[in-house]
Structures are given as C-alpha cells and as structure tokens.
Amino acid sequence: MTAPLSGITVVDFSQFLSGPYASLRLLDMGARVIKIENPHGGDLCRRHYVSDTRIKGDSTLFHAINRGKESIALDLKTTDGLNAARRLIARADVVIQNFRPGVIDRLGLSYEQVRDFKPDVVYGSISGYGDSGQWAALPGQDLLAQARSGLMWLSGNAADGPVPMGLPIADISAGACLTQGLLAALFRHARTGRGGHVQTSLLEALMDMQFEFLSTWLTNAETPPQRMEQGSAHGYLGAPYGVYACASGHLALAMTPLERLRDVLNLPDLIGDPFKDREKLRSQIADCLASRPAADWEKELGARGIWCARVLTWEEMRANGGEVVRQMLPPASPIRIEGKRPVPAPQGPVLNQHGAELRAEFSLG
Amino acid sequence: MTSASPALPLSGLRVLDFSQFLAGPVAALRLCDLGAEVIKVERPQGGDLCRSMVVNDQRLDGDSLVFHTFNRGKKSVAADLKQPADLDRIRTLIASTDVMIHNFRPGVMERIGLDYETVRALNPRLVYGSVSGYGATGPWRDKPGQDLLVQALSGIAWLNGNAADGPVPTGFAMLDVATAGHLVQGILACLVRRGISGTGGLVEVDLMSAALDMTFEQLTCFLNDGETPPRRHAQGNANPYQPAPYGLYHAADGWMALAMCPLAKLAELLDAPQIADFPQSDAFTRLDEIKSVVGDVLKTRPRQHWLDILEAAGIWCAPVLDWPAFTQTDGFAALDPLQTIRTHSGATARTTRCPIRIDGQTLRNPASAPVLGADTDTFLTP
Numbered sequence: 224m225t226a227p228l229s230g231i232t233v234v235d236f237s238q239f240l241s242g243p244y245a246s247l248r249l250l251d252m253g254a255r256v257i258k259i260e261n262p263h264g265g266d267l268c269r270r271h272y273v274s275d276t277r278i279k280g281d282s283t284l285f286h287a288i289n290r291g292k293e294s295i296a297l298d299l300k301t302t303d304g305l306n307a308a309r310r311l312i313a314r315a316d317v318v319i320q321n322f323r324p325g326v327i328d329r330l331g332l333s334y335e336q337v338r339d340f341k342p343d344v345v346y347g348s349i350s351g352y353g354d355s356g357q358w359a360a361l362p363g364q365d366l367l368a369q370a371r372s373g374l375m376w377l378s379g380n381a382a383d384g385p386v387p388m389g390l391p392i393a394d395i396s397a398g399a400c401l402t403q404g405l406l407a408a409l410f411r412h413a414r415t416g417r418g419g420h421v422q423t424s425l426l427e428a429l430m431d432m433q434f435e436f437l438s439t440w441l442t443n444a445e446t447p448p449q450r451m452e453q454g455s456a457h458g459y460l461g462a463p464y465g466v467y468a469c470a471s472g473h474l475a476l477a478m479t480p481l482e483r484l485r486d487v488l489n490l491p492d493l494i495g496d497p498f499k500d501r502e503k504l505r506s507q508i509a510d511c512l513a514s515r516p517a518a519d520w521e522k523e524l525g526a527r528g529i530w531c532a533r534v535l536t537w538e539e540m541r542a543n544g545g546e547v548v549r550q551m552l553p554p555a556s557p558i559r560i561e562g563k564r565p566v567p568a569p570q571g572p573v574l575n576q577h578g579a580e581l582r583a584e585f586s587l588g
Numbered sequence: 589m590t591s592a593s594p595a596l597p598l599s600g601l602r603v604l605d606f607s608q609f610l611a612g613p614v615a616a617l618r619l620c621d622l623g624a625e626v627i628k629v630e631r632p633q634g635g636d637l638c639r640s641m642v643v644n645d646q647r648l649d650g651d652s653l654v655f656h657t658f659n660r661g662k663k664s665v666a667a668d669l670k671q672p673a674d675l676d677r678i679r680t681l682i683a684s685t686d687v688m689i690h691n692f693r694p695g696v697m698e699r700i701g702l703d704y705e706t707v708r709a710l711n712p713r714l715v716y717g718s719v720s721g722y723g724a725t726g727p728w729r730d731k732p733g734q735d736l737l738v739q740a741l742s743g744i745a746w747l748n749g750n751a752a753d754g755p756v757p758t759g760f761a762m763l764d765v766a767t768a769g770h771l772v773q774g775i776l777a778c779l780v781r782r783g784i785s786g787t788g789g790l791v792e793v794d795l796m797s798a799a800l801d802m803t804f805e806q807l808t809c810f811l812n813d814g815e816t817p818p819r820r821h822a823q824g825n826a827n828p829y830q831p832a833p834y835g836l837y838h839a840a841d842g843w844m845a846l847a848m849c850p851l852a853k854l855a856e857l858l859d860a861p862q863i864a865d866f867p868q869s870d871a872f873t874r875l876d877e878i879k880s881v882v883g884d885v886l887k888t889r890p891r892q893h894w895l896d897i898l899e900a901a902g903i904w905c906a907p908v909l910d911w912p913a914f915t916q917t918d919g920f921a922a923l924d925p926l927q928t929i930r931t932h933s934g935a936t937a938r939t940t941r942c943p944i945r946i947d948g949q950t951l952r953n954p955a956s957a958p959v960l961g962a963d964t965d966t967f968l969t970p
Binding site: 231357406430432437438454473 | 597610618622623643654657726727731732735736738739741743746747749753754755759765766771773779781783784787789794796797798800801803813818820824838845848904905908909913914917918922923925942943946947948
C-alpha cells in the first residue's frame, strides 16, 4: 500500500523545533514538505548548536528534525518573495507556521489572509502561550514554557528544587498536537471540501501532558502532588512505585501490590498503606534491593511477574533492546504503518537546495 | 463546540476501543474530542482495570477519577471476548466501525481472533491501531509496557536532574501520552488515505519508540558526538546538551529559568563582568563553572528584579511556577484550559480540555466516562 499521506504537500514556514517536528511527522507518513526559509541564514535551528556537534556546517539537531524536506529561500518582506510563497501555498494542502502571534499577519500570510486566495487551506499554527493575554507575546521557548506550566515540581525528590525535563517536551508535544489537528482537518477536507485553522501552543501541550495529575489536583481541594524523599517517580502513586539503588545499578518498580512484593522479596514486615506509609515502605524495599545487583533483581522479579526494569544508559539500551531500538537509531518515525517503519533520510536540506527546482515546478518566476 | 457538533472534523466516525489504562484510552479520547463516537469494549466483570486504579484516593461515582479523565465522553459496551456469542456480536459491530484500537500484549488478539488480518476480512475499510510497550518482536516484547519501566530502559532517567543525582525519571506518564499522540496521527493519516483508496490500514506504535522520539535531539547529539554519554550539569540542569547559561537558578526569593543567551550580553545586563571573563567558546566546555558564577550573581536579588531586566532586553527567561501560582496567572486564564465533567448522578470534576483548537474554537465535552456496559443494548444485537 502507498504511504498514507502520499500526494499531500506541506508548505512549512516554521523554525526551530515545534513546527518542524509536526512537518517531520507528516513527511514520515508520506507527505512532501517544502521549507520556506529566509535567505539570510534560513531556519534559526541551523545555527542552534546543542553540544557543539554539526553535520556539514548545520547543527545536527537541524538535520534530525528536517531530514528529507525540501528548502527554498524566500524573502517574505519583498513582493517577489511573498508572491512566490502565495503561489506555493495555492498548490499545497497544508501550511504550518510558528511565528509569535501577529508576525504572520504582518507578513500577509495569516490564516485569514491565505484563505482569501486558497479557501480550503488546512492551516496550522503553534504559539507559546496562545494568542491573547499577557503571555501571548512571550518567546515560545521549551524551558520557559516548562517553567511556567508547573511541570518542574513533578520530577525529582522532595528536597530538590524544581526539576525540568532534560529534553524538549513542550516543543515535541505541541508539534504532535498540531499534527493530530492537521490530520483531522485533512480528513474533514477530504469529506467536505472545507479547510480550517488548527492551533495549539506549548502551554496547552504541557497541560495535556500533565492532565492526569492536574485533574487529580483540581478535584482534590488542590493538595499538590508530593515528591518522595528518594527515588520519586510519581507524585500521587503509592509504594513501591519508583527507582531504587541496588548493589550495582538501579531498578525501577512500577505498580505492584505490596503483598506480592512481600512474598517475592521475603519481607514479612512490609505492611502499611501504600500511599500514606510510602516513605517507610520505600525504605524497607530499598534496604532489601541494595543487597544485590539490579540485573539480578530484574531477572528474578521479572520472572515472577513483578513490573520492573533496570535503569539503562543509551549504550546498554542499544546492546539489549533489539529491533525496535535499532530501527529508531538514528531517530526515525515512532509510527509503523502496515508493519513498516519508513527509513529516515540521512540529512536535512542545504539552505535553498531545492530553490531552482521548486521555482520551475510551481512557476514561481 | 461539543463532540455532538457536526462541524467537528471527525463527526460521524465510529471508534471501537478495546484498550485499558492509558495510552490507548488517551488516543481514543483525542479522537472523541475531535468528534468521533468512541465505544469502549469492556469485560463484564469490572471492565477497564483503570476503573479501579484509584490514584490519591479519589473517585467519581464509584470509578477512579483518573478513569473519568481518560474516558470522558465515551460509550461502553460489556462483552466477554472468550464467549463465542459475545465475540460474534462484537464482530457484527466491527463491520460498522471505522477505527479500532487495542493495547493487548503481542499475540493476545491473534488468540481471540480479532487480529488485523482476521478483522480486515470483516471490514476492509477498518483502520486498526495497536499499542504495545516494545513492538511485537525483540527481547523486550513480553515485558510490561509501563511508562516508568520504559523511561528506565530508554535512558530518559539520565537526562533529568543534576550530575550528582541518581537516575531521575519524569514524574508523570509522559510516554503514555506521547504514544497516544502517535497512534492518533497514524490512524488519522490512514483515514485520509482511505478517502482516496477506500481501504483501511494497520497502525502500530509502542512506548519505546515514543521514548526514542522524545529523546531525538539528545540522541542525535550522542550518536554524532563520539557517543559521549549525556553529562548532566552540576546544578540547575535542564538539558545535558545545552551550553551555559541554560538551566535553572535560585534568585534571592525563588527559582527562575534562563534559556540560551550569549555570555557577553548576560554579563552586561547583570552588570557582572566576571561572566564576561569566559569567552563564548567556553560555554560548553566550562559550563558548570560559568553557571556557578551566574548563580552567585542571581542569588543576590529577587527574581522579579532579574526578570524585569532580562525580559526587557529580549533575553529568554521565566519564573518557575508551581500549579497554585500557574493557575492564578493571566496566561493560564487566557488559554481557558479547563472544563468540568459531570456524571449522570450529577457528580462533577474539573479536568483539562483538548489541547487542539479548530477554527478558533476550543473543543469541550462535559460528559463523564460511561458506566460499565451502559450502551451494551444500543450497540450489541441480543
């Protein structure tokens, strides 16, 4: 069967991570993605060097998130550039942008402005914090959105300060939300011919990520989740849920009835309310697990049906993980269709790499 | 707009949801918020295990509160898939269904006889979504597909926290939510294709692939940087691969976050020439030293003092808020991100709404989760 989005063309004005993540997901499922970049350096992410690593002059991150896309450089502040962008959009299916609120309107390519010449456009926008209110104009940056969302008080231990997530969860989850909305709108378009505007923001995506906890908190006279003193992994779940230091390595234990653990670990005194007594229970379990290597516990407890896993490094994961892990390194599509995972292109485009071809194909002049 | 509105993109679609707990039900919830009719298929004794998974001692009309937040707006039929009569009724229902979702472990649906190949013969237009922990093959296929365990195996626990800490898992079900999103994407893409080809498709996602997708930025650095393991910052780590000053700092009265910023500019704005002693080229190699110097400066004055200076200069920074503070902000109010759900008996709970807005409208649905089997008579022929 053909890739599900084969024949769909996406014109992508977005930069950095959240928007490009959305167009990457569409690309992996078969869409053609055309990046519109400013001629003066292009996508800012090309120069966003995390760790000092680069491939062919552009940051490795840029390549990871833009693999397989086409690039054309257009100066949207000139009439020629703007007209070329309009011609591209006129023959595309989807438009994506993640400028701060108001910027795309000034460029003349807002949803309402695009709808004038392409009434059935499916148009996606990602902002940091929505389009109104005092935060609307703030930079939509991952760490800052994490800081504002309350998420930093959910990880780490009780005595720690705030603990951010060491990966761009706001960008990735907002990009994923946008992808879902765009696909739903494409489905509606196929049935009704109607276009539409899909919007999300880093903050909405982060609240969605926390929705299980937020709902609990909002309906609980607002008692905040409590991190545990050690090995905390969930503010509202009782013992033994968490991470334990073993004689060598660490073991993660998920939800397990205490009586099962009492038998398996031979701890007759492991008695108490899993939530109210969780610190006491935790330290009893921790003392027991400290006596042997994590690998031994994983094998023994796992064989007896206890939900546990050794905490691995990336090297260990690759050595132990099998096919799924191999397919996903370097990072590929997390979605398999008809049993197949698309093979990722090795790199992203050079700035304006496809400019001449696209100008000819779309009669951009 | 509510899920009954015909303007919703997925109105008219029927989804059969055989999944339990988190990733599967959350995917079905998103489809429901986007307008689909979602019917949970539950075992008659107790139903979805999540109904009895009570977190923080909170229930709503007898079922766990979190069950309601994952399953609001859905319908429920009770069927014992081990009974031939029930299985026949479910097969009949599948014939009129657009999408089905399950998260049984690999092999279970084959034994029941509702695997993709079998079901496709009943309904060639069906889009079939399957969630697993680690895919259908490989050494981990029989491990429980649970969020914390996949975080442990995938290296995520070594990205959070500071250098001297042990592994620090993320304290919420990030991989379940991310996996749910992937499933929704694959299902919707196959529905788009069905509009052209007329045939359905098979979508498979797993928590491990979601973990690697979430880490793609850091993994890409690792793979292209001589495979040096991630080195968390000594203090205020927020991403092992970001240079100084990226991270968290404690000002005189509270925590603040500082994102990317050239060192010379930071030195000037904070009036701290000692920061300018470090050339920009040291921002990676001496990041702990630099962050320590920046931290010494920031701890001398209240947070708002610094935010006023830095924000005015266009530097990316923010206060670190907890939920009580966050929910009091104008930024929170402007998003209008909450909704109240109501059970048949009138019990209510507050939860978040769908994070996607369509045509300027937020998507809300006040319905609670269904009572087990509430819609059995409607959808299953006797």
